[in-house]
Amino acid sequence: MMRLLIALGAPAVLAACADTALVSTASAPRAGFALVAETTRRATGAETAWHQSAADVEASQAKVRALVQGKSISAETAVRVALINNRRLQAAYAELGLSAADLWETALGPIPTLSLSVTNLGPSAATRTLEVALMGSLLDAATQKARSQKAELEFRAAQLEAVGTALAIAHQTRRAWVEAVGAFEAAALVRQAQETADAASELAAELGRTGAMNKADQAREHVFTAELAGEEAAAKLEAQLAKEKLTRLMGLWGADIRFYVPDRLPQLPARVPARSDLERLALANRVDLAAGRLELEQIALEHRLAQSTRMLSDIELAVGGEAERDGGTTEKSPMIEVGFAIPIYDTGKLNQRRGEMAYMRAANILAQDAINARSEARSAHAAITGAHSIARHWQQQVLPLRRTIDEEALKSYNGMLTSTFELLADAREGLEAQLNAAAARRDYWLADADARAVVWGGTATGEDG
Missing domain, CATH: 1.20.1600.10 (Outer membrane efflux proteins (OEP))
Incomplete structure (x- = not known):
């Protein structure tokens, strides 16, 4: 057979x-x-x-x-x-x-x-x-x-x-x-x-x-x-x-x-780039906010999927x-x-409750992320504006005064009115002013980098490389 x-x-x-x-x-x-x-x-x-x-x-x-x-x-x-x-x-x-x-x-x-x-x-x-x-x-x-x-x-x-x-x-x-x-x-x-x-x-x-x-x-x-x-x-x-x-x-x-x-x-730009719309751009382009919106879609879909397969x-x-x-x-x-x-x-009510709470959790996290993005954009604009103002102060006010002091000190030294060591003391103070001015310019360019990043996200910290 x-x-x-x-x-x-x-x-x-x-x-x-x-x-x-x-x-x-x-x-x-x-x-x-x-x-x-x-x-x-x-x-x-x-x-x-x-x-x-x-x-x-x-x-x-x-x-x-x-x-x-x-x-x-x-x-x-x-x-x-x-x-x-x-x-x-x-x-x-x-x-x-x-x-x-x-x-x-x-x-x-x-x-x-x-x-x-x-x-x-x-x-x-x-x-x-x-x-x-x-x-x-x-x-x-x-x-x-x-x-x-x-x-x-x-x-x-x-x-x-x-x-x-x-x-x-x-x-x-x-x-x-x-x-x-x-x-x-x-x-x-x-x-x-x-x-x-x-x-x-x-x-x-x-x-x-x-x-x-x-x-x-x-x-x-x-x-x-x-x-x-x-x-x-x-x-x-x-x-x-x-x-x-x-x-x-x-x-x-x-x-x-x-x-x-x-x-x-690089030298400072003459003026701070116009970035008053950083907040709007951040909300439109931030990758982390887009990921949060996508997570809401995923939770909603998973909830519907669980409902459709509950009896199968x-x-x-x-x-x-x-x-x-x-x-x-x-x-x-x-x-x-x-x-x-x-x-x-019957796990219907349990699954529904779990889905609702997962969705509300993700929705509230996304809402707070949006608030944080707005705040970060405002902070970035304040930081770059403030850093530019401070750096220009050192560049346009302090350093010219230090140069004037150095020039006058050199004249006095050449006229034998001051000693070599008095001239060097002025040079010490001038070094501190130059270092502060350089640090202020560095802070501006770091703020500029942060302002670029706040529009799109990608500012997550972690291990280098």
Whole structure:
């Protein structure tokens, strides 16, 4: 006796579940990256790239080498390099690829299971049973659309997360460049003062040998020189560490770390850029707010999905036909097998309550995030305006007065009205004014970097690089 079981209608039903448009979108080699690249370009003015092969990496390294090796780089160049060479950013893009793969799998729909068994009963092969059953999950088929929507929302969330990572790295890189240049500028100012102090210390030692200066006055000159030497060493170390942080963010190593930054920050603009609409732009463009709105959609969809599947608990369906042959007679009969589990209690109200509370939690977090974004925009505008005013005060008021003092002191010294050490005392005070002015200019450019970031987000803190 031979028994044959063949599945009939299920393959066509399950195949129809696949969303061909979604499959085409999710299966693209760089699925979702166009939006990431465009948003990043609009926010930073620089292009980013997703490397998926050794050739891509090699081409990127050649481009980076041409941009930085042996050159003094600007903030824009530093950001450009980071967006194509930072490996943490490439890892974020790989996460986007994983999300696209998940979406692709969901869009394909339930995958039929082919079960084949051949049983040989008895010592002879006269009796065989051949069963072929094609099983499909009725629950998967019934919820295919909702699950595809959920996967698509998760994919969109992965896009926003990739954008947020790119913007955060761009923001950190711009700040690191400002900090590095500011540190080198401060080190240069201290070094100039050190040269003057060394000359004064040598003069004091010579006068001490002739008896024209007592030991206390000599010590005052020597200690100033020693203090400046310590300050210069600290300034050099700070500049070195700041540059190393910038190097990490740009993803550089080996021979590529041989690059330079300017010794002085750019001059202040004549006026603060008009950014009175920062608040409006932040609400329209912030990536974190877009992610919050997307989370609300996800919660609502998950709640609807839970409601639609509450009464369908793990149902599987096999549809086919059974053919039995005994001797020369064949008997056919239709076959439907259904297995299911019934919930032991009604969870409808529980699921509804949980969905409502999850939605309200996300809605309130989003509302507070919007309030915070408004406040951050106002703070950024106040910071850049205030920093510009302070830096210009040092540049236009304090430093010109210090230059006047230095010029008059030099005239008095040349006219033998003041001593060398009085001239050097004025130089010490002038160094402090120059360092304060440089720090104020650095604070302005840091505030400028923060104001750029507040419009789009990407200001998340974390491990560098």
